[in-house]
Amino acid sequence: MIIKNNPIQIPTPQYQSQRQTNFSQPIAFKSLSRIVGGNTLKPIDSFFYRDVGALNRTKQILQKFFPNGGVVLGGACSNGEELLSLVSLIENPDKYRFLGFDVSKDPIELAKNGVYTIFTGFPDSFLIKSNHSLSEPYTELKRLFLNFFQPTTKPDFVINNSPNYTNKSNLLGFQEEFFKVKDESRDKIQFFQGDIKDIDQFNTNNEPVCAVLFRNAFYHVLDSHITPIIRGETVLIPQNINRQIIANNSINKVYEKLAPNGAFILGDHPKEHFILADEFTDPQNIMKLRDLPAYQANQSIFRKFLTTLEPIFEKFQCGKELRRVGEIKICRKSPIQIALEKDGRFKPLEYSNVVLDVDWFTEKQQFATVWQKVK
Numbered sequence: 001m002i003i004k005n006n007p008i009q010i011p012t013p014q015y016q017s018q019r020q021t022n023f024s025q026p027i028a029f030k031s032l033s034r035i036v037g038g039n040t041l042k043p044i045d046s047f048f049y050r051d052v053g054a055l056n057r058t059k060q061i062l063q064k065f066f067p068n069g070g071v072v073l074g075g076a077c078s079n080g081e082e083l084l085s086l087v088s089l090i091e092n093p094d095k096y097r098f099l100g101f102d103v104s105k106d107p108i109e110l111a112k113n114g115v116y117t118i119f120t121g122f123p124d125s126f127l128i129k130s131n132h133s134l135s136e137p138y139t140e141l142k143r144l145f146l147n148f149f150q151p152t153t154k155p156d157f158v159i160n161n162s163p164n165y166t167n168k169s170n171l172l173g174f175q176e177e178f179f180k181v182k183d184e185s186r187d188k189i190q191f192f193q194g195d196i197k198d199i200d201q202f203n204t205n206n207e208p209v210c211a212v213l214f215r216n217a218f219y220h221v222l223d224s225h226i227t228p229i230i231r232g233e234t235v236l237i238p239q240n241i242n243r244q245i246i247a248n249n250s251i252n253k254v255y256e257k258l259a260p261n262g263a264f265i266l267g268d269h270p271k272e273h274f275i276l277a278d279e280f281t282d283p284q285n286i287m288k289l290r291d292l293p294a295y296q297a298n299q300s301i302f303r304k305f306l307t308t309l310e311p312i313f314e315k316f317q318c319g320k321e322l323r324r325v326g327e328i329k330i331c332r333k334s335p336i337q338i339a340l341e342k343d344g345r346f347k348p349l350e351y352s353n354v355v356l357d358v359d360w361f362t363e364k365q366q367f368a369t370v371w372q373k374v375k
């Protein structure tokens with residue numbers, strides 16, 4: 001997929017590549033966040049304890065079903081924050097081997113360095129706040145974080161070059177601290193460059209694979225980027241894409257790789273769950289954005305107001321933008337969910353709140369993010 005009118009801005013030339021405007025190729029995340037769509041700053045990359053409910057449920061599955069240990073495959077691990085958050089939550093991490101992989105080279109190199117920045121104004125900045133200003137569960141998360149990480153000095157290589165970081169670092173009161181994984185924990189975790197599509201070929205030494213994380217990345221695999229489309233950006237999607245087949249192929253491999261009772265964990269980003277329909281989507285499974293509750297008048301006063309005006313827009317040939325968004329076709333049930341439910345292979349164990357929040361359009365739904373392989 002290519003966004004024509006709003007290419008991603010990657011500020012440091014050394015990390016610019018031909019991939020930067022091509023979403024069909026995975027994107028290397030050098031930074032914790034980047035500018036998406038117009039001038040909106042959104043944290044879309046990884047951060048510590050993101051969707052911690054799903055991570056806690058993963059921890060429970062490991063401890064309950066794999067008390068003797070095994071391998072955890074942390075897919076789409078980016079810089080490693082997510083996998084390391086999971087490790088820090090586990091009471092007996094020494095029993096497990098954690099293998100983080102990402103298709104992009106740059107974040108894997110950062111992950112191998114094991115040094116992280118925490119700074120003010122980001123979802124994980126509670127980790128550098130004083131305990132007095134924290135409530136639960138943040139106090140506990142901070143305690144677990146400091147069990148696993150130790151403070152360190154600013155490294156001599158760049159950790160974060162995002163505009164979000166740069167803008168914040170110029171503000172009065174900006175604080176930044178650096179942490180590194182404690183030496184005794186480092187050998188349990190390895191990072192390598194790898195693609196979920198090759199998961200069947202990863203060498204896991206015949207140890208049981210207890211969990212596969214692949215959070216907030218399936219939209220790259222499926223080439224489904226609903227948020228830029230809602231924004232009206234020019235999006236080129238490959239012809240004849242059949243997202244169901246792509247989802248089936250990946251999920252089949254994940255299923256084969258996982259031990260019985262193992263977990264597969266998705267993310268809570270809306271692009272992961274609101275999947276664009278394609279020409280092969282079963283017509284029964286297609287819905288329009290205007291069919292979502294959020295589009296309906298009773299969900300918000302603003303929507304009600306806009307919906308009331310729609311006939312007037314129609315009459316005067318305006319409100320085209322509103323109608324265009326309403327006409328966007330998405331899957332009623334995502335191809336990933338269909339692939340997971342096929343033949344009852346996986347059952348959902350945990351749901352996360354997913355918020356599709358683009359300009360005036362806000363839809364909140366719960367989606368299953370933690371799935372367990374049924375024996």
Ligand SMILES: C[S@@+](CC[C@H](N)C(=O)[O-])C[C@H]1O[C@@H](n2cnc3c(N)ncnc32)[C@H](O)[C@@H]1O
Nearest residue numbers: 026046076078102103104195196215216217220
């Ligand atoms: C938005 S980040 C998500 C990071 C982390 N999982 C999280 O949720 O915080 C998406 C990551 O997916 C990676 N990625 C995209 N396609 C992939 C694939 N086919 N296999 C492995 N990683 C992939 C990208 O390189 C990027 O680091």
